Amino acid sequence: MLKGHQTWVFENRPVIIATSAVGGPFESKGALAEDFDILHKDMWLGQDSFEKAEKKLLEEACEIAIKKAGIKKEDVNIFLSGDLLNQIISSSFTARTLAVPYIGLFGACSSSMEGLSVAALLVESKAADCVLAATSSHNAAAEKQFRYPTEYGAQKPPTSQWTVTGAGAAIITRQGEGPRITSATIGRVIDMGISDPFNMGAAMAPAAVDTIQAHFRDLGRDPSYYDFIATGDLGKVGHGITEELLKKHGLNIPPDIFTDCGMIIYKEEQPVLAGASGCGCSATVTYGHLMRRMREGELKKILIAATGALMSPMSYQQKESIPCIAHAVSIEM
Amino acid sequence: MSNKKKKKLTPTQQQYQQFASQREPKRPVFINCVKAFLVGGIISTLGQGLQWMFMTYFGFDKVTASNPTVAVLIILSVLLTGLGVYDHIAQWAGAGTAVPVTGFANTMASAAIEHRSEGYVLGVGGNMFKLSGPVITYGVFFAFVVSLIKIIVKELGGI
Numbered sequence: 001m002l003k004g005h006q007t008w009v010f011e012n013r014p015v016i017i018a019t020s021a022v023g024g025p026f027e028s029k030g031a032l033a034e035d036f037d038i039l040h041k042d043m044w045l046g047q048d049s050f051e052k053a054e055k056k057l058l059e060e061a062c063e064i065a066i067k068k069a070g071i072k073k074e075d076v077n078i079f080l081s082g083d084l085l086n087q088i089i090s091s092s093f094t095a096r097t098l099a100v101p102y103i104g105l106f107g108a109c110s111s112s113m114e115g116l117s118v119a120a121l122l123v124e125s126k127a128a129d130c131v132l133a134a135t136s137s138h139n140a141a142a143e144k145q146f147r148y149p150t151e152y153g154a155q156k157p158p159t160s161q162w163t164v165t166g167a168g169a170a171i172i173t174r175q176g177e178g179p180r181i182t183s184a185t186i187g188r189v190i191d192m193g194i195s196d197p198f199n200m201g202a203a204m205a206p207a208a209v210d211t212i213q214a215h216f217r218d219l220g221r222d223p224s225y226y227d228f229i230a231t232g233d234l235g236k237v238g239h240g241i242t243e244e245l246l247k248k249h250g251l252n253i254p255p256d257i258f259t260d261c262g263m264i265i266y267k268e269e270q271p272v273l274a275g276a277s278g279c280g281c282s283a284t285v286t287y288g289h290l291m292r293r294m295r296e297g298e299l300k301k302i303l304i305a306a307t308g309a310l311m312s313p314m315s316y317q318q319k320e321s322i323p324c325i326a327h328a329v330s331i332e333m
Numbered sequence: 334m335s336n337k338k339k340k341k342l343t344p345t346q347q348q349y350q351q352f353a354s355q356r357e358p359k360r361p362v363f364i365n366c367v368k369a370f371l372v373g374g375i376i377s378t379l380g381q382g383l384q385w386m387f388m389t390y391f392g393f394d395k396v397t398a399s400n401p402t403v404a405v406l407i408i409l410s411v412l413l414t415g416l417g418v419y420d421h422i423a424q425w426a427g428a429g430t431a432v433p434v435t436g437f438a439n440t441m442a443s444a445a446i447e448h449r450s451e452g453y454v455l456g457v458g459g460n461m462f463k464l465s466g467p468v469i470t471y472g473v474f475f476a477f478v479v480s481l482i483k484i485i486v487k488e489l490g491g492i
Contacts, residue, residue, distance in 0.1 A: 048450060049450035050450070051450070144447055148443070148464065149443040149444050149446065149447035149448075149463075149464070150420070150443070150447060151414050151415075151417060151419060151420050151439070151442070151443035151446055151447065152420060152439065152440060152443040152444070152447075152464060153414075153419050153420045153422065153423025153424075153426075153430050153431060153436065153439045153443070154420075154423065154431070155365070155423060155424055155426075155427040155428075155431075156424060157360050158357075158358040158359070158360065158361075159357050159358060191346075192345075192346050192349040192350065192353075193341075193342045193343075193346035193347075193349075193350060194350065194353070199357065202353040202354075202356075202357055205353070206349060237356065237357050237358065240356055241352070241353055241356050244356070245352075271424075274358075
């Protein structure tokens with residue numbers, strides 16, 4: 001089970017029997033639009049606030065995953081979810097709708113893989129037969145909470161990123177058809193003293209490096225074991241730094257198998273500056289795009305290291321630096 | 334980064350920040366200045382045109398014409414904010430749209446729109462000055478300081 005210092009190896013290999021991805025209008029113009037189950041044309045999703053819209057995204061993602069798995073929501077033993085809004089309201093309110101046992105998580109944008117690793121652990125240890133792991137983010141709700149009003153005319157620097165409006169969910173069970181979770185590396189909190197909320201990529205890169213290194217060290221593996229390795233939402237700036245740092249530490253990941261979810265979700269011409277971010281970024285890319293490629297047999301072994309910035313709007317106003325974390329999960333077909 | 338802030342960082346952190354900052358794209362300061370100059374200039378020229386119009390056709394004098402001029406600019410800015418255009422112009426124009434009175438109107442309108450979902454009192458009322466509040470606070474405070482200095486200088490027999 002525990003291997004090395006911080007990696008769990010799942011001998012029974014829990015199965016991801018169904019996944020779902022829901023997105024917003026900006027994602028529908030993105031590069032991976034076809035991998036979403038639902039794409040909304042309206043930022044508000046017919047709701048009267050952005051926060052309610054995010055909750056709707058998450059509810060829909062859960063509903064679709066349950067439907068695709070061919071189960072009833074009563075079959076879900078535990079619902080694991082996290083998001084970016086204060087007191088993770090999107091998750092808790094969705095749990096209220098689902099009315100299934102619930103554990104709320106907060107790992108900021110790393111919530112997707114945090115949820116998936118805990119889900120696999122629960123299934124592996126027989127604490128649950130069927131776990132629903134989900135996460136969501138909403139561009140306007142996140143901007144409103146962490147930065148400025150959406151219509152405020154502030155010029156964003158080239159290092160800033162675009163929060164994904166989207167939600168992803170996965171159903172994990174002991175038996176069934178689908179990609180299997182083979183191991184998970186739980187990250188440490190790393191803080192390199194960066195305090196600029198418009199430069200999350202550079203803030204989170206060291207956390208990604210630490211977790212990826214720990215993963216390969218704990219398992220005694222070489223990067224060539226995988227045919228696809230992705231970080232969560234580092235964007236161009238953070239991903240470039242991660243690549244260089246890993247190389248510096250003697251871990252050479254071939255650039256053709258190494259990318260970042262925040263770099264592939266949107267098209268080049270979309271005005272996202274350094275790339276995408278948010279819980280929905282790694283969640284929709286993994287559960288929508290990558291799971292499809294795995295089911296189609298295109299990818300066999302993948303490693304996703306979702307990164308998260310564990311700050312609050314108040315902490316950076318008080319000039320605190322941004323503590324960051326990354327959790328890595330390996331999924332094999 | 335200030336030296337005070339740097340002192341708190343460990344050597345590893347400092348080393349990393351140096352490493353990272355070499356790999357971060359920098360704000361194109363010169364181009365941003367040129368854009369800000371252009372857009373800010375256009376807005377100011379528009380204001381000048383409006384002032385001239387109010388003076389020529391509506392019988393205002395040079396001082397009183399500034400009121401309707403500012404009002405028109407504010408209405409335009411609020412309208413563009415409400416239509417969701419202003420922030421896109423601002424991403425291009427930077428300080429060009431932030432410094433003139435249009436920028437001030439945008440801070441208030443955007444905050445009011447954003448917090449409408451929390452109601453008229455706690456939402457719109459409580460948050461409308463969220464971004465423009467500091468401008469008003471320090472504007473009033475420094476006006477007070479300057480007038481105090483003026484009074485003191487006058488009392489001491491200065492000009």
